[in-house]
Amino acid sequence: MCGIIGYIGKRDVVSLVVDGLRRLEYRGYDSAGIAYFLKGEIQLKRSVGKLSSLEAILPRNPSDGVSGIGHTRWATHGKPSEDNAHPHRAGTLVMVHNGIIENYLSLKKKLQDEGRVFTSDTDSEVIIHLVDSFYQKGLSLEVSVQKAVMQMHGSYAICILSKDAPDELVAVRSGCPLVVGVGESEYFVASDIPAFLSHTRNVIYLEDGEMVLFSPNGLEICDFKGARLVKEQHQISWDPVMAEKGGYRHFMQKEIHEQPRAIVDTIRGHVAQEAGEVLLAGTEEIGQWMENCQRIVIIGCGTSWHAALVGKFLLEEIAKIPVEVDIASEFRYRDPHLVKGDWVIGISQSGETADTLAAIKEAKTKGIPTLSICNVVGSSLSRETDAVFYTHAGPEISVASTKAFTTQLTALTLLAIYLGRRRGHLSEKAGKQLIHQLFLIPKQIEEVLAHEDRVADIARNFFRYRDFLYLGRGILYPVALEGALKLKEISYIHAEGYPAGEMKHGPIALIDENMPVVVLALKDKVYEKIVSNVMEVKARGGVVIAFAEEGDTELAPLVDEICFIPKVVSALSPILMTIPLQLLAYHVSVSRGSDVDQPRNLAKSVTVE
């Protein structure tokens, strides 16, 4: 985890680095720090807590130099404290690090035996001491870094400055994201593009095993052996204002409201409506290979795993392909049985989730073709897989995933229609109907969003409860899981998602007037069953908040609160049903005064195990 940034150029170093860190805070915010030059000396400022604490201790006009590095931390080794905050210093060098050095204890022991003194509990500090141990022998910074990384096991993106060369900066990538921004006589290097997007749209993606050297002569990229590489420069099309709050109180609220647009963008270019066909624009050949696959295994973490669970319903029902779903962190360690004819799909908003990346690599070592469903263009996952289906949700800043989830569901629906048509299990007529319904979804989401006040009222009635149970059946069961995850991560209320039919096998013992039960009920084939579940809850004195479809007069008198969504076909109901659950979690969190966009202990992109 953690966000890092380096800048080299003639503008105000400190404000550019701090501004970049602000856009990287979603990656962690336990502490922040910055290093810059003043009168030829490296100044180090670090502070526990959010970036605002760091800003509060920065002097006026702090720097007269041309380079600086910064860090926003998500603690792994060592509690949040000033000593554990980055940058770390050794000799004349300072460094920021994102990742984990797995063999840090043995490296630290060796370096301590050589007389080096450590001031933090972090794994990161060994990196700079190790580099310095070579640098002190008279090797160049470039060669010192290369020699150090040869001894390091784990994942890292690192930026290093030396007091001896204030106009130089070295950055290295192995297993953690790092992107170079190329401006007019200035350069950025950062964990993610929004860190510098308001300054340049020209980027170079670094791969694992690559390092970049910035100097007054420009930049050079090389591998860990020093061999120079020629890399392509890409242009980013995102609008920087897309990454701002746009008038909403929180990024999460803005991102919930962006879903109609995000879904339209995700569908765009993929549909031939008249023919009832989906076109996998940009990934056609992959689609053709996939057409004959025997089984699909979908992996992901958190919300992306919930999308995978919905994907199983969609692909099995529409395309008649057997699907297995696995949590990426489980998949990677259980020696999964994969055979010829299998396909593995990795779902990830960020494309940087360490467990998902490792799971995809595991599939690849077994010779299994891979596809990613990913939001961040050029992310590690998108480059690791044989093909990628981009969900054009745009930058998602709030830690709680919202538009990424519904665009993942959109992508899975498109894939299911594509494969269903090509495998002959979805007729032209049925394909057309489903595509027609999909086109209606953005409008229907707007209708749900128009009733935000109603959901906010419910939230105000229930925000003091300590436990919630979410029940759904069939394709809405993963939506119940997602609703519960949203609530717990941003309001710190204990919430459990459960398949409603399982309630009687245990959770029913929990039911009383202190645990509201959120029930997802559509008039589908399990409607009668879910009504029975509502009755079971009510019979035990439980409180029911129902989300049902317009025109459902049967459920209203049975429950305590009810909120309606437009009528929708079962396959698309997860997209629509998710919206009020996001709003519920959002407004509960606001009522509790929680930090909606940056909930405690979490980070947007989990780039460590």
Ligand code: AGP
């Ligand atoms: C979602 O609200 C969570 N913050 C989290 O579960 C997230 O979905 C998970 O960490 C996976 O991230 P990814 O989609 O970027 O891989």
